[in-house]
Amino acid sequence: MTPADWQVLRDITFEAFGRQYEVDYLDALRAEPNAWIPGLGCVATVDERPIAYALLSRASVGSTAVLSLGPVAVLPAYQRQGAGDAAVRATLALGVERAEPAVVVLGHDQYYPRFGFRQATGFGIHHPQYDGPNLMALALGDRGVPAGPLTYPVDG
Template sequence: MSLITRCETPADTAAIREVNLLAFGKTYEPDLVEAIRSDPGAWLPHLSLVAVADDGIIGHILFSRVHINSTPVLSLGPLAVLPNHQNQGIGGALMQAGLTAARTAGEHLVILLGHPTYYPRFGFLPATTFDIHHPHIDDGPHLMVLPLDDTPVPAGTITYPPLWNT
């Protein structure tokens, strides 16, 4: 299978919605992607990437702007791959492309809420390691961070844009 990763374009929005809907089986994630696109404080178009195969867009990864106290950081999510293309390395390819794009853009830190056995393979660590906390949920193993460089990691509470409450 031929696979490329690239930034999303306006022509990709319907396919991205479909990928997220099929990957998660509910509307929260596709609605969140659309809400992030509409928020200039959270939307980073150069950090919304798609995986394209011979049969079209089969995966999507999104990084958006959040803060730890007043320090701007990235939030990763969603990361979605069509069900019939999962477990083939596509999510990993999107993750590597996204992290490379984030580093190239001069970003310093990524946070996420995700599966505690999947994301550590990319270097993610429990957020509590850095005294980073979620404002509304338990700081359990699902809350993780990845420093992208040697910049000191800020401790504190994550501030999400109001759109995350949709």
């Protein structure tokens, strides 16, 4: 992913979610140096046209730095065809390569378990707004998932 992709990602985000909220969150992540990690995202393409993407940014659980997955967005015409799945798997592989301990996601509780995510409270991770089945975590290595309060540099 390059800086030239940014407007395309914004457009995919708006089309995928149908509202500006997620686009504004994406922009806030990119603008926050404590959250944004250049190069930690993947774009899926069809005939060299970007159709989906997944991003990792910084969050923390207690005093341990972890990754946060999202946004993940797919153009509506390509949803349920594997583009989002491919983008997520490739992006998680980047986190593994960086030897990051874990990743959290706030997302659909029927979608993210296919990647190994489990409910975050089962790991002892809590967030005052997001505790519940949609907050999930995944160990990326053998260090395990840390426990404690989850904080995001940018709360959506």
